[in-house]
Amino acid sequence: MPSLFRRKSADVTTPEPEEEVTDAERRPKGYTPSKRELGQVTPKRQSTGRRVNAEAPANRREAMKQMRERQRTERAEAAEGMRAGDERYLLARDRGAERKLVRDIIDSRRTVGTWFFGGALIVLIGSTVRVGAIQLISNLLWALLAVAVIVDSVLIARKIKKMVRERFPKSTQRMGSLQLYGVMRGLTFRRMRVPKPQVDLGAKI
Secondary structure, three states: OOOOOOOOOOOOOOOOOOOOOOHHHHOOOOOOOOOOOOOOOOOOOOOOOOOOOOOOOOOHHHHHHHHHHHHHHHHHHHHHHHHHOOOOOOOHHHOOHHHHHHHHHHHOOOOHHHHHHHHHHHHHHHHHOOOHHHHHHHHHHHHHHHHHHHHHHHHHHHHHHHHHHHHOOOOOOOHHHHHHHHHHHHOOOHHHOOOOOOOOOOOOO
């Protein structure tokens, strides 16, 4: 007699094995895997920041001293850059390709203006001498210098106007300002010019 508690083999159901669900199927639609999940390692970025001075000022006096040293270094760098004609350090009156051309025009030729102040000093000394002939010569020399400077300045202005229009036909710089800039540079001794001359005497511009 079969047992009342024994079930038939048909009544016993074998549980089906669950299908394995991958991580990709669990992720929501539109999920973008990270580089770490893809096995890619992001290289570390090298530090490009400014170096911080390791020695911090101990007190206010030391801080002021460091600030003065830094300002002195910056002024020296700016002065050297200005003399060298670096656009970063030039004054507003010296900036621009047109003004560089004007400087090269003046520096490539000899100007009467460089002798003007030396002649003026001689005239001044001669005028104080109580000799009529010397005073007369001094006055004549003064007149000749003045005329020579005027003539030379006119020639400089004409050359600047011609070359600026040839090289920079669309320039917005005022021609009168460029001409005055060149004349004033021509009155300065060559060694005292700032920015210092970038061309030699007689160079073709």
